[in-house]
Amino acid sequence: MATIQITNLYKRFGRFTALNGVNMSVEPGEVHAFLGPNGAGKTTTLRCLLGILKASDGEIKLFGRDAFRDAVDLHRRLAYVPGDVNLWDNLTGGEVIDLFLALRGTRPDKERRDAYLQRFELDPTKKCRTYSKGNRQKVALVAALASEVELYVLDEPTSGLDPLLEKTFQDCIGELKKQGKSVLLSSHIMSEAERLADSVSIIKEGLIVFDGPMSQVLEQGIGLEELFLSEYEGRS
């Protein structure tokens, strides 16, 4: 059974069609890169996957169950980092991390939380109001990584991180992979995706235009970046 199985997913907002029949699957234990430029439908797909948006048509199965109807149960088994992290001005980073861990309902592991705080060099005593974009992203990342779950859904998690912390992030993903966790990583940093991913989906105007294992990309003798650009420029 696939960890994520998306079949013919449509999402319309009024007259505008954001997703035009998306098909995608993520197998257990794999890191799946989800690529596409801004506005192609990455975040909409992820929001449908999380039951935040309701699919107009099609089917989304998470661990074999309906992603919208069984959202609450399913969310105990995954952790999510939004692309645009908005937090509460008045709460400290530490409070937000504890809150997310508690709401996720996984057993809180203080050592693990503190270890990630250290690795990402985040001061948990500061109010979220004073955090920069990168620091807000770190709060969401620590809250996700410190959760003991089966699937990690990360929406451009490194867009605000410096190169050193980007490296730390890649190490963390490597560790999750070793533990057999599944990761859905949306990104537009090709080198990051190429290094981490076992398989790749490329989305264009609400439609998946490439879906396959990383090995297939490499077999073609071109890098991920060239493949991506050819999907977007070459054939249009």
Next chain:
Amino acid sequence: MTMAANFGRYFLFILRREKIMSSVWIVSLVFFSALLAAVYPGLFPSEAALQSMAVTMNTPAMVALMGPVYGLEELTPAIAMAQECLIWFALAVIIMNIFFISRHTRLDEERGRFEMLVSLPVGRLTNSVSAIASAFLINLIIAVLIALSCIVIPMDGSTAAGGLAYGLSVGMQGFVFAAVALLAAQLFSTGRSCVGVSFAVMGVSYVMRAQGDVAGSVLSVLSPMGWGLQVEAFYGNDFGPVIGLFIEGVIIAAIALIINLRRDIGMGVFPARKGRARASRFLLSPFGLAWRLSRGSFLAWAAGILMIGLTYGAVVGELERFVEGNDIMKRMVEGGNAAASLVDAFIAMLNNIMSILIAIPLVNTVHRLVAEEKRGRMEPVLATAAPRHRMFGSYIIIALMESVVFSVLGAIGLYLTSASTGLVTLEVLMKAALFYLPALFVMIALSALLAGWVPRFSAAIWAVFAYSFLMLYFGRILDAPEYMVKITPFGHIPQIPVQEISVMPPAILCILAIILIAAGFLGYQRRDSGR
């Protein structure tokens, strides 16, 4: 003057940023000032009406609330207006100044906008000097326009000197607090603490004045708000306090500038307090989060409603004199209940108004559900195992709880200051207040329905609110037809103690509320969440 290099451009830049915000403040303040000047003569058609009002105003509770009474021997509507209104205008202008200065100094610094500006060839003090100078200008504009509104609109006892004393007192009190906020902005490193500390100074200043005015002591003059009232507008027209307040403001601003020169950008004299590294147990649930986000507003409203209760309770003993010879007031209090005793009619009217006021924070609490969503903060929460129905339910429960607490607090406030008259009992006051709960439940339920189905139009609840307010407040004066009052949620509540207790209408409202909340809940379960 390299320390304030490019002052002129920066000054204009601040004014440009203020184009809308400050214009709205200025226009509304002047509008209200003109409105009051137009209305006041009509409130006191006779010398007797003025005198009886003055007697009411001369009680300790009223002096503590609005300041000392003056000019008793030659009362005019203008004097009455200044006595009763100056302090409220001053409070409004002070609040405007505190936010204005915080916005242009500490908040800019905190948000990192200031850094960009400082990298340009501007002096170390340019920002602070421009901020306080533009605050001064805006205060001056307000002062002159308020003065003009009093002079232009014909009112017995109104003079040019009086209008100026009135307007300048308001403006200079504002200026002093602009300086206070500028000082606070140097001492503390967040916009929030700058605003908070300035408000605390305002509170202390108000209480000092109240104490001083009642006791006739020097405390009044030490408080900027007390000193400002001593202009005795339209009577003594003493400009001494105006000049004094101006000097006070300049000195405080100068101290702020000296500190500004010595500190680093982004830092305060007092370091920011560290927050908690770990969350308390109470935060860690959907309800805990909702409560935490609602707590500040809850406490502020609780205090405000208690204050209002205390204020109006103090009037109960003076009611006869208050209403005597004043037709508008009489119609308003008695409404359709001319047969009832004045005190009973007053309590019924007051609860009517209090209940609609209480609806504001309740609607805000439910609206927070949508506001959180629009600001993108619901997304990470719903991506955890927090069920939608618990987020929805948490805000509804908090709003329901608030409705009960606020109603009880209002009644207690009324009772505390009116108990000594022996005209009221706590039981009657409680009943009168609590019978409005079903109407408040319906307001909560309507907000819930909108939040559940059409979050984009959730502000539509304010139309219901505005209509109800108009009907409850002015319906009696304007003799609006009965059905126009009855279609508001508040129109069906028995007006205790004037009317008989009736159980059916409130019960039906409760059932309606339950149905609407359930409907909103269903909508929230199945709709898209997000911006």
